[in-house]
Amino acid sequence: MLQFMVKRILMMIPIVLLISIIVFWIIQLPPGDYVTTYAASLRAMGEDVDAAEMARMREAMGLSQPFHIQYWNWITAIVLRGDFGFSFEWGSRVTVVIASRLPATLALSFTTLLFTYLVAIPIGIYSATHQYSLGDYVATFFGFMGVATPNFLLALVLLYVAFNYFGVNLSGLFSREFIDAPWSLARVWDMMKHLPIPIFVIGTAGTAGMIRVMRSQMLDEIRKQYVVTARSKGVEERRLTFKYPVRAALNPIVSTIGWALTGIFSGSTITAIVLNLQTQGPVTYRALRNQDMYLAGGFLLILSVLTVIGTLVSDILLAWLDPRIRYERKGS
Amino acid sequence: MSLRRFFSRQPGNDSQAHDEIEQAVLDEGIAVDPLMKTLGDDYYLAGQWTLMWRKFKRHRIARVSILVLGAFYFIAIFANFFSVQGLRSYDSRFTNAPPTRIRIIHHEDGLRLPFVYGLTFERDPETMRRRYVADESVAYRVRLFTRGEPYRFWGLFETDIRFYGVDDPGRIFLLGTDSMGRDLFSRMVHGARISLSIGMVGVIISLVVGTIMGAISGYFGGTVDTIIQRIIEVLRSFPEIPLWMGLSAALPPNMPIVQTYFLITIILSFIGWTGLARVVRGKFISMREEDYIMAAKVSGASDARVIRKHMIPGFMSYLLVEVTLAVPRMILAETSLSFLGLGLRSPATSWGVLLQEAQSIQAISLYPWLLVPVIPVIVTVLAFNFAGDGLRDAADPYHEG
Numbered sequence: 112m113l114q115f116m117v118k119r120i121l122m123m124i125p126i127v128l129l130i131s132i133i134v135f136w137i138i139q140l141p142p143g144d145y146v147t148t149y150a151a152s153l154r155a156m157g158e159d160v161d162a163a164e165m166a167r168m169r170e171a172m173g174l175s176q177p178f179h180i181q182y183w184n185w186i187t188a189i190v191l192r193g194d195f196g197f198s199f200e201w202g203s204r205v206t207v208v209i210a211s212r213l214p215a216t217l218a219l220s221f222t223t224l225l226f227t228y229l230v231a232i233p234i235g236i237y238s239a240t241h242q243y244s245l246g247d248y249v250a251t252f253f254g255f256m257g258v259a260t261p262n263f264l265l266a267l268v269l270l271y272v273a274f275n276y277f278g279v280n281l282s283g284l285f286s287r288e289f290i291d292a293p294w295s296l297a298r299v300w301d302m303m304k305h306l307p308i309p310i311f312v313i314g315t316a317g318t319a320g321m322i323r324v325m326r327s328q329m330l331d332e333i334r335k336q337y338v339v340t341a342r343s344k345g346v347e348e349r350r351l352t353f354k355y356p357v358r359a360a361l362n363p364i365v366s367t368i369g370w371a372l373t374g375i376f377s378g379s380t381i382t383a384i385v386l387n388l389q390t391q392g393p394v395t396y397r398a399l400r401n402q403d404m405y406l407a408g409g410f411l412l413i414l415s416v417l418t419v420i421g422t423l424v425s426d427i428l429l430a431w432l433d434p435r436i437r438y439e440r441k442g443s
Numbered sequence: 444m445s446l447r448r449f450f451s452r453q454p455g456n457d458s459q460a461h462d463e464i465e466q467a468v469l470d471e472g473i474a475v476d477p478l479m480k481t482l483g484d485d486y487y488l489a490g491q492w493t494l495m496w497r498k499f500k501r502h503r504i505a506r507v508s509i510l511v512l513g514a515f516y517f518i519a520i521f522a523n524f525f526s527v528q529g530l531r532s533y534d535s536r537f538t539n540a541p542p543t544r545i546r547i548i549h550h551e552d553g554l555r556l557p558f559v560y561g562l563t564f565e566r567d568p569e570t571m572r573r574r575y576v577a578d579e580s581v582a583y584r585v586r587l588f589t590r591g592e593p594y595r596f597w598g599l600f601e602t603d604i605r606f607y608g609v610d611d612p613g614r615i616f617l618l619g620t621d622s623m624g625r626d627l628f629s630r631m632v633h634g635a636r637i638s639l640s641i642g643m644v645g646v647i648i649s650l651v652v653g654t655i656m657g658a659i660s661g662y663f664g665g666t667v668d669t670i671i672q673r674i675i676e677v678l679r680s681f682p683e684i685p686l687w688m689g690l691s692a693a694l695p696p697n698m699p700i701v702q703t704y705f706l707i708t709i710i711l712s713f714i715g716w717t718g719l720a721r722v723v724r725g726k727f728i729s730m731r732e733e734d735y736i737m738a739a740k741v742s743g744a745s746d747a748r749v750i751r752k753h754m755i756p757g758f759m760s761y762l763l764v765e766v767t768l769a770v771p772r773m774i775l776a777e778t779s780l781s782f783l784g785l786g787l788r789s790p791a792t793s794w795g796v797l798l799q800e801a802q803s804i805q806a807i808s809l810y811p812w813l814l815v816p817v818i819p820v821i822v823t824v825l826a827f828n829f830a831g832d833g834l835r836d837a838a839d840p841y842h843e844g
Contacts, residue, residue: 125673126673126676126677126680129677130677130680130681133677133681134689137686137689137690137693138689140689140690140692140693141692141693141695142693142695255825255828255829256821256825258824258828259771259821259824259825259828260821260824261775261778261779261820263779263782264798264817264820264821267798267801267802267807267814267817268814268817270804270807271804271807271808271811271814274804274808275808275811282804373682376682377682377683377684377685378684380682380684380685380688381684381779381782381783384783385802395685395688396688396783399688399689399692399785400692400785407689410685411685411686411689414682414685415680415681415682417682418680418681418682419680422679422680
């Protein structure tokens with residue numbers, strides 16, 4: 112097991128390196144650079160920017176160097192000094208911007224995951240033990256609807272309903288006075304009050320998918336002979352369900368926690384933009400649009416690394432829960 | 444009659460068939476399965492696709508879904524016919540008009556064939572916004588197959604026959620208009636072309652790349668397999684949506700529509716092919732061990748022939764399921780990107796582009812009909828998912844149905 116883990120972790124290194132190259136390539140992709148965008152915005156305000164000035168700015172920002180040198184400087188600064196570069200738009204270090212957004216992003220993602228499990232698992236169990244009942248049909252219907260409705264559309268509809276019928280504006284993750292305040296107990300409490308709507312919106316799709324997985328897993332398990340045996344021995348139905356098939360059915364769900372989490376990371380991006388949450392979504396979006404390349408790159412890289420770690424956790428959990436995977440890998 | 448001769452016949456349901464198979468079975472000395480008699484010969488002689496189709500037909504929701512999708516694609520293909528306005532038409536006299544009510548009860552004459560009242564507006568004294576009111580002094584009948592704004596039918600010939608409409612100067616906005624006075628229903632019908640086709644094109648690209656890569660990976664194994672698997676692993680490590688956002692942010696805003704369209708599909712397929720490649724690879728690895736593949740190889744068939752003639756038909760049905768489930772993901776992705784302004788932009792029209800107008804809470808609280816393009820998105824995605832589910836059950840030979 113230890114050997115398997117070490118091997119998997121070592122395999123991560125080249126993958127992360129390749130990812131960092133692709134990330135850097137993506138943030139370099141747009142024609143022009145930040146100086147072009149900046150000059151355009153200055154011109155829009157009526158100021159004049161000449162070519163020499165722009166060249167000087169490029170030189171100062173290190174934007175005139177060839178791709179591989181820029182990449183090398185970028186990645187070595189990250190690895191050696193934990194320095195993600197400078198955000199042109201925010202006028203501060205990228206690490207500062209990331210630090211201001213990452214805690215809320217992680218808090219939102221984890222609570223959403225918790226919500227997903229708490230809702231999906233009981234419904235999945237109920238659906239399977241009451242197959243073809245009214246409740247099962249309702250759950251299946253909502254499951255399909257949840258998968259089909261893009262999160263951001265759900266967010267829009269909720270915003271509309273809340274605004275029009277209840278007169279409240281749901282957007283944001285903090286009240287106005289807490290948006291730029293430093294982290295404190297009061298700020299955390301304020302965030303907790305704003306969390307339910309985003310959790311609900313981001314969690315629906317995942318919940319819907321998980322209900323279906325849990326249901327089919329349970330259906331597979333409760334038809335197995337050990338359940339029949341237990342029942343014929345007179346074990347009470349409720350105890351029987353929770354003691355055996357539920358545990359077995361939970362395996363694939365628990366072990367895919369890493370994938371679920373990264374799905375939430377990815378999926379919450381657009382919702383966060385629509386709901387104007389103070390998470391990474393809107394910042395990444397703006398950075399990408401305004402070619403604030405180091406900020407965009409920083410977030411893309413962190414999200415990708417988190418995805419890799421999520422997959423790793425899932426792989427290890429799978430191997431831990433299911434020895435067959437471990438031996439198969441060893442054999443090949 | 445020997446078994447071989449029997450099976451080379453065209454499958455039919457003639458009364459002779461049953462006797463023949465029994466005779467053939469006796470000739471070859473095989474025990475007759477009693478089930479065979481109850482299920483009938485055509486069941487045993489039916490090909491894989493016939494069997495799948497039969498099972499699929501029994502899946503009611505999937506069948507309805509296919510019909511819905513068929514209708515949607517039909518409307519998209521004949522978008523000009525089913526709309527009342529062309530893509531570039533607008534009517535600045537009727538900006539942000541609410542959906543026109545189709546009535547059957549006239550305030551004077553009582554019951555009438557479907558008609559609409561004329562449309563006038565007045566200014567709200569406080570907000571100075573336009574408020575549309577029905578002008579009950581005039582009524583226009585809603586007509587089908589009527590003359591409307593002229594258009595070129597598929598660029599072939601000029602015509603002005605539209606599916607529905609009202610006589611001039613009446614106006615019919617089934618779902619209201621936007622801030623430029625464009626009929627939302629017409630825009631939705633035109634947008635269906637891009638929204639519905641982008642998923643298809645994207646999936647076809649993914650399918651071609653995925654099948655080739657997966658086939659190479661699974662058939663040859665070894666180093667090639669390792670390299671391709673690592674590439675897939677790296678690509679799958681990216682969070683999908685931020686990656687798509689990053690790539691489409693690189694598209695210059697002033698690019699021609701057609702070019703943007705194809706680049707978006709390529710961006711969507713960037714990760715999409717990896718999923719299909721995995722399915723194909725898995726199937727290849729399990730099939731490689733099958734006796735009939737071995738038999739083909741021993742008989743001297745080339746690699747390409749084994750793949751083409753023996754392996755691909757073997758997992759076509761699974762691939763079909765995967766594809767059906769991949770299309771809605773791409774449609775959703777395009778909608779999201781266009782909604783954010785990172786995908787297609789006006790004057791290109793897709794459902795995502797239409798939803799851009801519904802981005803602000805002010806807009807949707809004043810003009811809630813702007814949210815309507817949400818409905819075709821959800822219906823399409825649901826239909827594809829149900830159809831995929833039905834196909835999956837139908838493709839599974841062990842699934843009783």
